[in-house]
Amino acid sequence: MVFIDACLRQKTPYTPIWLMRQAGRYLDEYRYTRSKVKSFLELCKNVDLATEVTLQPIEILDVDAAIIFSDILVIPYEMGLELEFRENFGPKFLQTIADFQSLSILQDKAYVRLEYVYDCIAKVRSQLSKDKALIGFSGAPWTLATYMIEGLGSKNYEKTKKILYSNPELLHTLLVKLSNEIKCCLCMQIKAGANAVMLFDSWANALEYNKYLEFGWQYLQDIARFLKTEFPKIPIIIFPRGVGAFLESLDGCFEVLGIDWQISMAVAKQKVGKKFVLQGNLEPARLYDIHSMENGVIDILETMRNDGHIFNLGHGMIKDLPRQNVIELVNLVRKLSSKY
Numbered sequence: 001m002v003f004i005d006a007c008l009r010q011k012t013p014y015t016p017i018w019l020m021r022q023a024g025r026y027l028d029e030y031r032y033t034r035s036k037v038k039s040f041l042e043l044c045k046n047v048d049l050a051t052e053v054t055l056q057p058i059e060i061l062d063v064d065a066a067i068i069f070s071d072i073l074v075i076p077y078e079m080g081l082e083l084e085f086r087e088n089f090g091p092k093f094l095q096t097i098a099d100f101q102s103l104s105i106l107q108d109k110a111y112v113r114l115e116y117v118y119d120c121i122a123k124v125r126s127q128l129s130k131d132k133a134l135i136g137f138s139g140a141p142w143t144l145a146t147y148m149i150e151g152l153g154s155k156n157y158e159k160t161k162k163i164l165y166s167n168p169e170l171l172h173t174l175l176v177k178l179s180n181e182i183k184c185c186l187c188m189q190i191k192a193g194a195n196a197v198m199l200f201d202s203w204a205n206a207l208e209y210n211k212y213l214e215f216g217w218q219y220l221q222d223i224a225r226f227l228k229t230e231f232p233k234i235p236i237i238i239f240p241r242g243v244g245a246f247l248e249s250l251d252g253c254f255e256v257l258g259i260d261w262q263i264s265m266a267v268a269k270q271k272v273g274k275k276f277v278l279q280g281n282l283e284p285a286r287l288y289d290i291h292s293m294e295n296g297v298i299d300i301l302e303t304m305r306n307d308g309h310i311f312n313l314g315h316g317m318i319k320d321l322p323r324q325n326v327i328e329l330v331n332l333v334r335k336l337s338s339k340y
Contacts, residue, residue: 001064001065001130001131001132001133001195002014002016002064002131003016003018003064003065003132003133003195003196003310004133004195004196004235006277006308006309006310007196007235007237007255007256007277007310008235008255008277009255009277009308012306013338014306014333014334014337014338015301015304015306015309015310015311015333015334015337015340016064016065016310016311017063017064017310017311017312017329017330017333017334018057018063018064018065018066018067018135018310018312019057019061019063019312019313019316019317019326020067020239020312020313020315020316020317021316021317022057022061022063022067022317023053023054023056023057023067023069024316024317024319025319025320026317026318026319026320026321026322026323026326027056027057027060027323028323029056029060030053030056033049033052033053033056034053036049037049039084039085040071040085041071041077041083041084041085043069044069044070044071044074044116045116046116047116047119047120047123048123050068050069050070050116050120051069051120051123051124051127053069054066054067054068054069054120054124055124055127055128058128058129058132060323060327061326061327061330062330063330064132064133065132065133065134065135065195065196066124066128066132066133066134066135067134067135067136067137067198068117068120068121068124068134068135068136068137068189068194069120070117070120070137071085071091072137072138072139072143072144072200072202073091073093073139073144073147074114074117075114075138075139075144075178075181075182075185076093076144076147076148076178078113078114079181081093081148091147091152091153092151092152093147093148093151093152114185114188117185117188117189118188118189118191118192119192121134121136121189121192121193121194122192122193124193125192125193125194126193133195133196134193134194134195134196135194135195135196135197135198135237136186136189136190136192136194136196136197136198137189137197137198137199137200138182138185138186138197138198138199138200139182139199139200139201139202140182140199140200140201140202140204140216140219140220140238140240141175141178141179141182141216141219141220141223142175142201142203142204142207142212142215142216142219143200143201143202143203143204144178144182145160145171145174145175145178146160146203146206148174149163149174154206157203157206160206161206164211164215168215171215172215175215175219176219178219179219179222179223182199182223183223183226183227186223186227187227187230187231190227190230190231190234194234195234195235196234196235196236196237196256197227197234197235197236197237198236198237198238198239198258199220199223199224199236199237199238199239200239200241201216201220201238201239201240201241202239202241203241204216204240204241204242204243205241205242205243209245209246209249212240212243212246213249216240217240217250217252220238220240220252221252221253224236224238224252224253224254225252225253228253228254235254235255235256236254236255236256237254237255237256237257237258237279238252238254238256238257238258239257239258239260239279240258241258241260241315242260242262244259244260244262244263244267244268244271247259247263247268247271247272248271248272250272251275254276255276255277256276256277256278256279256310257272257275257276257277257278257279258278258279258280258281258312259278259279259280259281259314260280260281260314260315261280261281261282261283261284261313261314261315262314263281264303265278265280265281265299265300265303265304266303268280268281269303269304269307274308276308277308277309277310278304278308278309278310279309279310279311279312280300280310280311280312280313280314281300281312281313281314282296282297282300282311282312282313282314282329283296283313283314284313284314284315284316284317284318284321285318287318287321287322287325287326287329288321288322288325290325290328293325293328293329293332294332297311297329297332297333297336298336301333301336301337301340305340306337306340311333311337
């Protein structure tokens with residue numbers, strides 16, 4: 001698999017490409033499948049439909065990896081927090097947690113409570129071409145904790161930070177609990193057929209440097225060390241969004257570091273050196289215009305020159321991006337990167 005070879009910094013014939021949120025509303029096929037169920041969460045839990053959606057970008061775009069169709073919030077949802085996804089609003093927990101000790105422990109129930117995730121992975125892997133990789137994923141402990149405490153996405157994270165600074169032990173209690181659940185969930189995903197796993201720390205940029213290391217990064221590394229002990233040959237991708245200011249300080253036992261679009265790949269490469277394969281980081285909005293997209297692709301490929309690189313966006317696909325431009329992006333990356 002070209003994608004797995006690139007994760008392990010092995011020589012590849014071209015720079016592999018996949019896209020965060022590559023299954024989504026910019027595809028007519030996705031909208032049609034989504035219309036078959038009443039809610040986004042119902043779509044995630046329907047193994048047949050989630051499999052169909054996972055495979056659509058492979059069939060339409062010919063990307064090098066599929067990522068399982070699910071959501072980072074299924075773990076806290078199955079731990080007992082009622083969740084809904086509102087159109088044009090996003091996810092919202094209908095209650096937040098007042099007592100972390102009241103949360104359900106999934107580890108002994110993971111086969112049942114998150115069975116739809118593992119069944120979907122197994123079904124996708126059975127239908128996916130052998131040269132295409134399958135990525136499993138989870139939200140990072142810090143990001144999941146912020147959603148659980150705030151109830152939804154936040155600009156300032158007042159509730160979470162109030163606990164962080166006034167009662168850090170309590171927040172650590174939740175983060176430990178979440179880390180244990182994530183370890184179990186990712187192990188099960190790998191056993192079901194995932195060829196690599198990714199941890200999304202979407203709200204990493206909410207914390208100052210030292211606090212991120214304490215409440216974010218250390219838990220990611222605890223999870224990575226555990227997975228490497230259990231599955232040493234499975235690549236791990238970590239995407240801590242918005243931490244470009246201190247990339248050089250991040251270290252750990254994983255293979256791939258996701259880079260967001262707010263820092264140039266040249267600066268990221270200089271800061272990180274050879275520690276990790278880099279993934280990213282085209283600004284998604286560039287796909288609205290072919291010329292802008294081409295300039296961005298060339299700049300990134302010239303910087304990386306197939307030197308430990310997986311092409312991706314610097315964040316997820318936007319819902320109204322032109323479908324044909326996305327197809328052109330995949331073709332362009334494959335064509336240009338093969339020259340290096």
